[in-house]
Amino acid sequence: MTSILRFLDRLGLQWPIIQAPMAGVSTPRMAAAVSQAGGLGSLAIGAGTVAQARQAIDDTRALTDKPFNVNVFCHAPAVRDARREAAWLAHLAPLFAELGAAVPVALDEIYPTFLGDEAAFELLLELRPAVVSFHFGLPTQQQIAALRQAGIYTLATATSVREAILIEQAGVDAIVAQGVEAGGHRGVFDPQAPDERHSTSVLLRLLAGRTALPLIAAGGIMDGPGIRAALDLGAVAAQLGTAFVLCPESAANAGYRAKLQSERAASTRLTGALSGRLARGIVNRYIEYAEAPGGPPPADYPVAYDAAKRLNALASQHGNSEFAAHWAGQGAPLAREMKAAQLVAALAREMAA
Secondary structure, three states: OHHHHHHHHHHOOOOOEEEOOOOOOOOHHHHHHHHHOOOEEEEEOOOOOHHHHHHHHHHHHHHOOOOEEEEEEOOOOOOOOHHHHHHHHHHHHHHHHHOOOOOOOOOOOOOOOOOOOHHHHHHHHHHOOOEEEEEOOOOOHHHHHHHHHOOOEEEEEEOOHHHHHHHHHHOOOEEEEEOOOOOEEOOOOOOOOOOOOOOHHHHHHHHHOOOOOOEEEEOOOOOHHHHHHHHHOOOOEEEEOHHHOOOOOOOOOHHHHHHHOOHHHHOEEEEOOOOOOOEEEEOOHHHHHHOOOOOOOOOOOOHHHHHHHHHHHHHHOOOOOOOOOOEOOOOHHHOOOOOHHHHHHHHHHHHHO
């Protein structure tokens, strides 16, 4: 309990509840509402420009003076392979034809990495959000030290003991222990390395005996009892993503919300077919088609995502959401529709019951 209170006091939080940074879903309104309610709201800036990141941080600060988290993607730049990308486009050609469109001539690397992005780094040093978190890897130790020297508390995602050790050695303040149940992208540092796919509970217990850093549980946690269980297993807080998707402050569209409230929410899958990296989402026609036996491997992340997003844009014009990335964790059927502040209050009540 002492470690939990120390963590809450360090960040000025009332509750050990963190709203996960979800690119395309998180908004300034959501982050501010969660932070105002005593949790830690989060923004995901990895899918946008530096100008968009500045605007999102400014917009959040206009709504709350409480601390919030800003998340960046630290993936290695895409390995461009013309043959692999052409094969992937050829595999998807029938879907483009079905939607009345020509196959793209080429694909783009749509999400820049924070690694080497000096403008994004300087923005964080200038604006100094209370918390900055890293996903898919780590920036340089010098950058981590500079952020901490600026008074910023740092987090990094680990899916294994090895990654947790690297995080601790790099000087990061705390570890987000992401289990295989989690929705969205797995935060693995090296997608080609072996992945044990530990559950959240197993990963927490493995890390509790191997690192002195505070642990934040992530993956499959949807309610107060889930948070309490994570704390009992050694976490100082829990990070919830899917639980917040149905909040009105979320940017999830009507199709996403409908899927999450339907029976299909019970069927999620880890797939690399959408983005080129393993991520858990609600199974749809695109995933089933793209993963059909005999198909080629997808283009590298985030190049493959460009193809999926183009198909989804075409399908959306016809009210078809079967090509969208509806990221969701295994606890998706437990999602509740309520305002973000109300959800934080409900989670706190359930946790204390």
